[in-house]
Amino acid sequence: MTADADIVEGLRAAGLAGEGDVVLVPLTGGVSCDVWKVETPSGPIVVKRPLPQLRVAAEWLAPIERGQSEVRWLRRARGVDPQIAPEVLAELPGYGFAMRFLPDSPVWKDELMAGRIDPGFAAAVGRGIAAVHAATANSVADRAAFPNDDMFRALRVDPFLLHVARNDAELGPALDALAGDLVSRKIALVHGDVSPKNILVGAGGPVFLDAECAVYGDPAFDLAFCTTHLLLKAVWLGDARLNEAAAALVDAYRTGVAWEDADGLMLRAGRLTAALLLARVEGKSPAPYLTDPDHKRVVRDQARASIVAPPPSLAGLVANWKRTFA
Ligand SMILES: Nc1ncnc2c1ncn2[C@@H]1O[C@H](COP(=O)(O)OP(=O)(O)OP(=O)(O)O)[C@@H](O)[C@H]1O
């Protein structure tokens, strides 16, 4: 039986496909998963199944159990707010799953690239992430349900922080310390990949996808990861509204921080953002669109300066972020 036949059989067993032909239409050229859209008698669904090995130049091995982490995150997030994640309809062989297809919900990255930049939506993203963190903070049950530290190390800490640390004598110690601090904190449920390409602009606000890296850890990581993407895009697209969107995201997130001292979290998020910005120009997973040497220099110089002299708060880093040195 081919893998696809396996999926079709799983869909039938879950009552999600009739007896006729089931057509799996690929949805993305993603590096970590097969994702298909499937028309079923009860409407369109999305089927996602993790690949054993990521489709990137520098090979990353990642256990396929990450599919299960994603399902758990989606279900948990819907428990916090049913608007912010798609409904999981069934789990399938090979850690695949089926979820409801969200119609008329463009990917936020595509909207930003088309110049539709709405700081109000960015604020809603900040509120959504903070809501999941707030609902899961200091929860013994959530901590037990997401014991994915090895996966988070392999897919996030190593490629984004330690890889750069190993190749940078000057900043290595600071990045090592940051990585150590990040993995030591067990505060709330972290999504792990909050990027505009994993957020849909849904009718009721942001919908978060792609939670394969979910872990019980430091919530500052999600905020830093998403802010990093907006600051990189500000440089790439040269659009001040992306700086505004980043500021709105950070501000709205901060309002939702009820589980710990917000100043401490913003300090950690500022440090992490500086490191992630550097990782996107020097790391194992460079931002594919930052190819212009001037863009890279603008990101690299500001990131390095913020690692050497960390900003007191993420808001400060965002407020001072330059799109160009010209
Ligand atoms: N429930 C859904 N409704 C509508 N579209 C969806 C849904 N789930 C996924 N998609 C589409 O499929 C794309 C890929 O989904 P997802 O990010 O989960 O997979 P991925 O393989 O991990 O992607 P990548 O590696 O590119 O981030 C999304 O960007 C979106 O366009």
Ligand SMILES: [Mg+2]
């Ligand atoms: Mg994705």
